[in-house]
Amino acid sequence: MTLISPACRDALQGWLEREKSLAGRAENTLTAYQGDVSEFLSFMTLHHGQSQGLTALAKITVSDMRAWMAQSRNGGVGARSLARKLSAVKGFYRWLADREGFEPTAVLSTRSPKFQKKLPRPLAEEAARDMIETVELQSLTNWVAARDVAVVTLLYGCGLRISEALSLTDSDTPLGATLRIRGKGGKERIVPVIPAARDAVDTYLKLCPHTQSPDAPLFRGVRGGALNPRAIQTAMAKARMQLGLPATATPHAMRHSFATHLLTAGGDLRAIQELLGHSSLSTTQAYTAVDTAHLMAVYNRSHPKA
Template sequence: MSDALRDAMQRWLAHLRGLEGASEQTILAYGSDLRGFLTFLHVYQGESLGVARLARLSTADMRAWMAHERGRGLSARSLARALSSVKSFVRWLSDREGFDATAPLSVRPPRFQRKLPRPLAEDAAVAMIAQVDLQAQDPWVAARDVAVLTLLYGCGLRISEALSLTGADLPLGDSLRIMGKGRKERMVPLLPAARAAVESYLRLCPYPVAADLPLFRGKRGGALNGRLIAKAMEQARMALGLPATATPHAMRHSFATHLLSAGGDLRAIQELLGHASLATTQVYTAVDQARLMEVYRAAHPRR
């Protein structure tokens, strides 16, 4: 790889990190995808790589790489993500170097069946929170876990978003300001039940609350690790006989699915979840339709 291309790659990753607010996990994935593509291209062409070579990328180059990736067992879903990474870099590079990237950007990703979210039933979501409240030995730990799960289910937060709350978010009002993926800010309504759960936890928490400290704490006072919430749910789902899909993220799925089932507007749910694209939110319509068909098949008198 030429120095110019290596420098371009680093500047692109810095662009993703700084201007687009991509997470470090996303940066690592994009960098890995691009390096894999460039390694293939070097071996495939048998020549050193520079910006000029990428300016000559053809659909044949892209298809040869995709065929190679599928041949070594990469799933269609993973290949689609890798293709998205490569296209992102080529688009960024073409804008700065002034070449026509129509050919590589026109290559279509492989089709794959999107996995539907696996929400809990309404009574199961409520039972999950109640079970977590019963199983912790320390009352303040039980209150903490209940508060976190209530935020996930009652406000549709990601576990990372709930655990990123600090003392600066207090006192709680009718809404929460959440910094989501890509450093995108959104306001979510705070249900009275969620506010009460957090306030109950704060009354019992043995550690002081400060604006620069995390709201949810571990037993030793440090920031709460999300894995502890996952373990609490794992214990609870075994007691309740729920499937392994009953995870913290399933509580967020349940929030969206239950709102949609109750007649919630898809655009409003998109805003509440912090999805950049409506297409991401639309997957919940498929979940709702699947549930409806299950009810239909079970209840129709001519089944």
């Protein structure tokens, strides 16, 4: 028995194409969406004992949704992962209901399972500096060591995601006072580039043995191709072991550290939101970790009534 009908398969593909072209979803996101919704549609086929066409999908009930969620949890899917799957299914249903003209209340009203959000753990300022210095020691090849330093310095100095740093090309050099970054969803932002980051990239370029060309990736692997993020993750893993830092000292933690240290130094949360490229201020707040004592000190120093 075919688990997903041709009509549903075509509809899913149409939604994914819409998400790619209009919402600018990344390929990894689209792959996750496809897997999550396909899994949902397959469950509904087995649950009802027959292939679910578009008409049948329009008649899914609250009971059907509960059965899917219960089966997922019984299968070992955690609350966080199930919330992600439900979000994908709801996105697909919003689009499908609008296209087919049915009421998707049963799906859209399904509550997401509660889970404890994992707050990012930034490094202390000294630990962030130590990481940049120690990551250089993880390779005996000078240009590779310089490359790793340049990448990690960009993560911490400019608040970049590792995917953003590795998407830079030779045409972005020499780095100026600012850098135009295309982040999640194709959203562009301008970030200032600190002198340490410019110097680190310049040093790497002087040592890099691979020929430069405008469209070539700025950061290269040892064979000259685009640098795999795994190489930076591995170098940082070795460095954190030497420094005695926790497993949370990852490339993404450098971005968290950038935000937290700026806020600790008195930076404006809205400005930090722009630098990170967040659509929501609440997301930026989750990326920062300022202790209560510091906040009270800022309050007492700055509030006109204090």
